[in-house]
Amino acid sequence: MPVLTExxxxxVRERVPFLPAGAVVLTDAPGPLAxxxxxxxxxxxxxxxxxxAPRPGWHHLAEVTEESVRRALAGAGPGVTHLRVVGDxxxxxxxxxxxxxxxxxxxxxxxxxxxxxxxxxxxxxAVALLLGAAPDGTPHPYTGLFTGLWKTxxxxxxACLVFTLCTxxxxxxxxxxRAEEESAAxxxxxxxFDLDGVRKAYLLSDEPNDLAAGAxxxxxxxxxxxxxxxxxxxxAEVVKAVAEHFRPRIYVLGSNSLxxxxxxxxxxxxxxxxxxxxxxxxxxxxxxxxxxVADINRAFDRMVNARWxxxxxxxxxxxxxxxxxxxxxxxxxxGAAVDRAIGRVLEERxxxxxxxxxxxxxxxxxxxxxxxxxxxxxxxxxLDSYLHLKRALRTAPPRLWCNFGSxxxxxxxxxxxxxxxxNDFLAAAATHTRATDSxxxxxxxxxxxxxxVGMGANELTKAYYExxxxxxxxxxxxxxxxxxxxxxxxxxxxxxVHLGDAERATVERFYPGYLDRRPGFFLxxxxxxxxxxxxxxxxxxxDTDGYxxxxxxxxxxxxxxxxxxxxxxxxxxxLVPGKRVIAFEDLRFEHFLRVYRDIPAGPRRIRxxxxxxxxxxxxxxxxxxxxxxxxxxxxLVEDRVHFLARVLxxxxxxxxxxxxxxxxxxxxxxxxxxxQPGSPVxxxxxxxxxxxxxxxxxxxxxxxxxxxxxxxxxxxxxxxRASCSTGWPGWGCWTWSTGIWYRWPRRxxxxxxxxxxxxxxxxxxxxGRTSTSSSPRPxxx
Numbered sequence: 001m002p003v004l005t006e007x008x009x010x011x012v013r014e015r016v017p018f019l020p021a022g023a024v025v026l027t028d029a030p031g032p033l034a035x036x037x038x039x040x041x042x043x044x045x046x047x048x049x050x051x052x053a054p055r056p057g058w059h060h061l062a063e064v065t066e067e068s069v070r071r072a073l074a075g076a077g078p079g080v081t082h083l084r085v086v087g088d089x090x091x092x093x094x095x096x097x098x099x100x101x102x103x104x105x106x107x108x109x110x111x112x113x114x115x116x117x118x119x120x121x122x123x124x125x126a127v128a129l130l131l132g133a134a135p136d137g138t139p140h141p142y143t144g145l146f147t148g149l150w151k152t153x154x155x156x157x158x159a160c161l162v163f164t165l166c167t168x169x170x171x172x173x174x175x176x177x178r179a180e181e182e183s184a185a186x187x188x189x190x191x192x193f194d195l196d197g198v199r200k201a202y203l204l205s206d207e208p209n210d211l212a213a214g215a216x217x218x219x220x221x222x223x224x225x226x227x228x229x230x231x232x233x234x235x236a237e238v239v240k241a242v243a244e245h246f247r248p249r250i251y252v253l254g255s256n257s258l259x260x261x262x263x264x265x266x267x268x269x270x271x272x273x274x275x276x277x278x279x280x281x282x283x284x285x286x287x288x289x290x291x292x293v294a295d296i297n298r299a300f301d302r303m304v305n306a307r308w309x310x311x312x313x314x315x316x317x318x319x320x321x322x323x324x325x326x327x328x329x330x331x332x333x334x335g336a337a338v339d340r341a342i343g344r345v346l347e348e349r350x351x352x353x354x355x356x357x358x359x360x361x362x363x364x365x366x367x368x369x370x371x372x373x374x375x376x377x378x379x380x381x382x383l384d385s386y387l388h389l390k391r392a393l394r395t396a397p398p399r400l401w402c403n404f405g406s407x408x409x410x411x412x413x414x415x416x417x418x419x420x421x422x423n424d425f426l427a428a429a430a431t432h433t434r435a436t437d438s439x440x441x442x443x444x445x446x447x448x449x450x451x452x453v454g455m456g457a458n459e460l461t462k463a464y465y466e467x468x469x470x471x472x473x474x475x476x477x478x479x480x481x482x483x484x485x486x487x488x489x490x491x492x493x494x495x496x497v498h499l500g501d502a503e504r505a506t507v508e509r510f511y512p513g514y515l516d517r518r519p520g521f522f523l524x525x526x527x528x529x530x531x532x533x534x535x536x537x538x539x540x541x542x543d544t545d546g547y548x549x550x551x552x553x554x555x556x557x558x559x560x561x562x563x564x565x566x567x568x569x570x571x572x573x574x575l576v577p578g579k580r581v582i583a584f585e586d587l588r589f590e591h592f593l594r595v596y597r598d599i600p601a602g603p604r605r606i607r608x609x610x611x612x613x614x615x616x617x618x619x620x621x622x623x624x625x626x627x628x629x630x631x632x633x634x635x636l637v638e639d640r641v642h643f644l645a646r647v648l649x650x651x652x653x654x655x656x657x658x659x660x661x662x663x664x665x666x667x668x669x670x671x672x673x674x675x676q677p678g679s680p681v682x683x684x685x686x687x688x689x690x691x692x693x694x695x696x697x698x699x700x701x702x703x704x705x706x707x708x709x710x711x712x713x714x715x716x717x718x719x720x721r722a723s724c725s726t727g728w729p730g731w732g733c734w735t736w737s738t739g740i741w742y743r744w745p746r747r748x749x750x751x752x753x754x755x756x757x758x759x760x761x762x763x764x765x766x767x768g769r770t771s772t773s774s775s776p777r778p779x780x781x
Contacts, residue, residue, distance in 0.1 A: 001493045002202040002410065002427070004139075005538070007192075008197050009185040010529045016082075016183040017072045018176040019043060023082035026111060028104045029131070032172040033086055044076040044133050046111070047102040064103045066372050069110040080115050081124035089140040090132020090170055094432055095272030097387055100587060101142050105149065109367070109417065112153055116368040119153075125161040128155060129179050133166035134195050138436065140166075141429035144409070145383070147191045151412025154190040155510060156367055163187055167194040188514045204497065204515060209489050218400065218487050223248035224349045226342070226398070228332055228385060229359030230254070231309035231476075234450045234479060235404060240312060243319035248353070250316055250325045251345050253338075255359075257329040258306050264587075265303050266310055272305065273307065288618055299532075302555060332385035333733070334360040335392075342392035350398065359385040360422070364415035375418045382422035386429060395409040397440035400487070402432055405444040410497050411507055427495040434494040445486060446497035450474050472500035520570025523606065532610045537603035538567075540595045550596050550685035559593040560687075564624065564643045570607035572620040572647035579618055579649035588644040593624070602627055604642065611646070618649045662701070667694040672702065690730035 019025070020041040022564045027033050030047040034055065037043060045058040046069065055597045059072040073080075085108050092098035112119070112126070119126055128150050133143050154162035165182050169175040178194050185192075185199075193200040219225065221247065230239050231254040243250060265273075277300050293300075309327075316364060317325040330341040361378045362369075386403065408416050409423025423446070430444040449471035474482075484739060499515075500506070507515055523536040540559075542549060548557035569581045593604065605628045611619040628637035668769045672693040674683045690702035 001205050002495050002497070003205045004193060004200050005203045006526070007199055007201045007203075007528055009181065010534075011531065012183045012186040013184050015180050016127075016422075017184075018084065018127065018129070018179045019081045020125075022076070022080060024076055024080050024111060024115065025083055025084045025086060025102060026107050027086040028100045029086060029088040029172070030060075032088070034058075036172045036176060044073065044080075046072045046107055048100060048107060048602055052502070055370070059102070061107060064106040064110070066110060069114065070144045071110065074670070076484055079118055079459050081118050083115055083119065084125040084144070084679060085112060086131075086172065087128070087130045088170075092140070092142055094135065094141055094436070095390055098142055101145070102383075105145050105379075105421070106372070106376065108146070108149060110328050110369050110372055112149075112417075116157070119157045119160045122159050124157070124159070126150070126157070127162075127179055127183070128164040128177055128275050130164065131172060131175050132168070132170050134168040134193065136436070137168070137195060138432050139193065139428055141425060141432045144424035144426070144612055145379075145421050147428075148409050148412065148421035149417050151190055151424070152414070152417040152420045153367065155412050155414050156417075163190040163192060163695045164306045164644055165192050165194060167198050171192065187509050196414055200303065204499075209485055211485065211488055211490070214490055215490075217246060218355060219246040219248050221249075223353040224251070224345065224351060225249070225354045225356070226251045226253070226352050227356040227358065228253045228330075229404075230307060230356060230390060231312055231327065233354060234360075234447065234453050234476075234717055235358040236309075236312040237453055237476050238480055238483045239451075240315050240319070241484065242263070243316040243325070244356075245484070247320045247324075249349065250320055251341075252313065252316075252327050252343050253330040253332065254309060254327060255329070255331050256302055256306050256309060258310055258327060258330075261303055261306055268306055273304070315356040332388060333381060335384075335388045338385075338388040339392045342389070346396055352393070352398035354400045354402065355393070355398040356388065356402050356404065357386060357426075360404070360419075362416070362419050366415050367417050372417075377449065378418035379422045383425060385441070386426060397437070399441065401430075401433075401440050401442040402483075402487075403427075403442070403444040405446045405495075405502060407446045407448045407499070410446050411510060431494040441492060442494065443486070444495050445483070446495065448472060448474055448498050448500065448503055450476060450479050467682050470502060470506045474498070474504040474564050508557070518576070520566070523570050523574055523605070527605070529575075534571065536571065536574070536606045538606060539603040540593070540601070542595055542597050545595060550683065550687045552682045552684075553592055554595070554680055555682075557595045557597075558588065558597070561589055564589070564645060566608055567624055567643070568608075568622040568645040568647050571606045571622050572649055575608045575610065575620055576618050576649050579651055580653050581647055582617070582653050583648040585648065586644065586648040588641075590641045590643065593626075593642045600742070602629060605639070607648075616650055620647045621645075621650065622647055649753050662696060662698050665697040667696050667701075669694045670700075677742030 019037055019041055024045055025033065025043055025045045026048075028047070028048045029048055032053065035601070043057055045055075047058065047060050048064060049060070051058055057075060061068050061072065066277075085104065088326070089102050092101050094114045108128070114702040118124065130140075130143055130146060133140050148165070148166050149165045150162060164180065165179050166173075167175045167178055168363065169178065175194075178395050182192055182194075189201060191201065195498065209279050225239070225242060225248045227235060227239050227250065229280065230236055230252045239250065263648075267273075271353065277297075280300050281293060281296050284291065284299070285293070295637060297680075313325055313327055317323075317696045321354055323763065328341045332338060360382050363374060363378065365374070397739075403426040405426045406419065406423040408420045409425075409427055412420045425446075427446065430442045433440065433442040434620055451473040453476060457703065484490065486496065505517055522538045523535040524539065527535040527537055531534070540548075542557060545557075548559060551558055551560050563630065564587065568584065568587075572581060574580075596719050604624055607623045607625070609621050611621050622643075623639075623641060624643040625641050626639050627635050627638040630636050670693055672690065673679050674681055676682075686706065689703045689704060692703040694701060
């Protein structure tokens with residue numbers, strides 16, 4: 001689930017001027033730009049809005065075409081390495097067409113295409129600055145159109161400094177200053193929000209999607225379901241399952257007019273029909289009506305598609321009942337046609353319980369290669385379909401509105417500038433609707449590739465992504481499961497994406513460290529950071545940290561001392577992300593860190609600072625502190641120290657020492673005092689990990705025998721959320737089997753409803769030591 005999260009900036013490079021000499025600037029707000037730019041600025045400006053006065057190098061694009069953009073850019077000369085886009089979203093509708101922004105988006109694509117080679121040079125930059133981008137604190141739907149395009153540009157031009165800054169500011173001079181600040185900041189992901197001066201970015205959060213037993217179905221035989229673009233592909237598979245399990249009244253809107261084909265189109269097997277292609281082409285060529293062989297081939301393909309559509313509709317009707325599935329031929333790009341189709345449904349049924357908006361096309365091609373006409377047609381099909389449905393349903397919004405988006409919209413993808421832009425728009429639009437319109441429950445699912453249908457049915461696309469191991473080819477049954485589960489989610493989020501192992505690996509290649517953006521379980525809120533230090537806050541409570549109730553000191557839940565190494569390791573790795581923790585030095589335990597159930601406490605601060613040291617080993621000093629506050633709110637002691645530690649990091653971990661087995665000797669059994677009732681320091685539950693304690697001539701020893709249930713909750717009322725950087729299981733969703741810790745699957749909103757099991761790990765909880773087992777990894781569920 002994407003969550004807009006505060007991320008203070010960390011400068012890592014010199015600032016780049018927003019209006020450097022020789023830059024090309026695209027805008028729909030030439031007035032504010034003219035006021036903000038120095039009079040003698042060496043700029044080439046392309047404006048989609050009329051200019052107030054002529055200015056050297058400034059051009060008004062009355063119509064955005066390949067030729068008009070080429071002519072305007074001719075004066076910029078060769079070697080343009082800086083591109084800027086300035087868009088004013090504050091003037092654009094949030095629930096309807098925004099032709100000025102669409103024209104600016106067209107100009108941005110054409111300019112990226114024209115400057116493609118130059119923007120591949122080191123030191124080049126491409127920055128999109130969107131003003132008024134968050135009305136009332138919620139991102140404007142049209143932010144997605146630009147962020148989707150810019151994500152793809154960032155992937156295709158990876159030597160270029162590429163990012164989008166979406167700001168709530170409306171003053172261009174102020175916004176330009178923010179953009180210059182952002183140019184110096186560390187960024188894993190090329191989209192940043194500036195909301196009233198607070199820097200934020202979207203991070204993905206796993207969220208359980210456990211359905212309560214006996215939860216009522218959201219659809220039934222009396223429900224009305226409308227599906228736009230649902231006769232083929234993944235949408236048809238989903239709707240067939242909806243028909244089977246809920247038997248609603250279904251209307252399917254599709255662009256192919258199925259009744260226009262002769263009856264023999266739907267006769268015979270697929271193999272027999274495919275064999276007719278050559279004869280069909282020969283017959284049609286003989287008509288001499290001006291169509292090319294390619295045109296005739298496409299016409300035959302549409303008949304093939306019609307056969308699939310009719311077959312799917314028949315399957316839906318077999319479940320929902322005769323006369324309960326209606327197909328309406330409707331070009332979703334035609335607003336009047338959409339009005340007529342939706343008008344008929346509302347006239348016949350009076351309402352819509354579920355709308356599935358799934359129209360879309362996809363054809364890969366790098367920005368430099370894809371024609372503008374193809375870019376616009378792919379983008380506009382999704383964009384126009386959504387806007388036309390919004391208009392048609394403005395007075396009768398559906399109870400549930402589901403957009404079929406794509407993972408490519410969230411992350412971008414090489415060759416998918418149009419598809420990513422359109423799908424990112426759908427996610428932003430659903431997020432905005434949920435924040436501003438309580439009449440409908442809208443959400444967008446960012447699907448990955450399905451096996452054998454949709455994009456996965458295209459052999460070239462499938463082969464390309466299989467070679468690259470980019471996507472996991474979700475099974476049809478699994479995709480259906482995710483959809484039905486999302487319909488019935490106890491908390492339905494406006495935007496979710498699905499990630500499997502292959503998708504996670506792809507994201508890690510594109511944006512290293514992004515999915516692990518919260519550096520650790522205990523680093524819960526970033527407070528401040530710079531090149532040499534980082535400060536996090538960790539508010540402990542027994543809902544999130546319920547495992548501490550099994551480790552008590554004088555009856556109170558207390559953080560184990562060995563966990564201090566975990567806190568220190570997480571903080572050190574957040575400050576030095578490219579290195580591994582190899583050792584700890586000078587651990588000091590000053591005060592217990594207790595967590596009380598009925599006594600609120602302020603957050604603990606975890607501060608990590610670089611220590612100057614020679615050689616390749618990096619030393620980080622970590623302090624864990626808290627303010628002691630009186631009930632009146634007066635701070636009695638500021639930054640009282642709980643723990644101190646020095647953490648050593650290097651690029652490679654040293655060879656682990658090998659334990660030598662103790663020789664046989666006389667042993668005396670003894671009780672473990674930590675396991676005894678009444679002990680000042682008491683271990684229970686998962687912390688009882690040893691048995692058969694005895695005294696050996698070399699010291700005390702015990703047999704490791706943890707008794708951990710298959711799923712332990714982190715708190716009395718909340719499912720486990722913990723897993724830590726050094727391998728601590730977080731005491732939840734783990735089970736012990738044949739000497740190996742397995743983390744069992746749990747439902748996750750950003751990773752699909754069922755996550756695969758994690759790698760098998762042998763864990764020594766009492767010492768915080770972790771090693772990876774060579775046992776085979778369990779299969780996915």
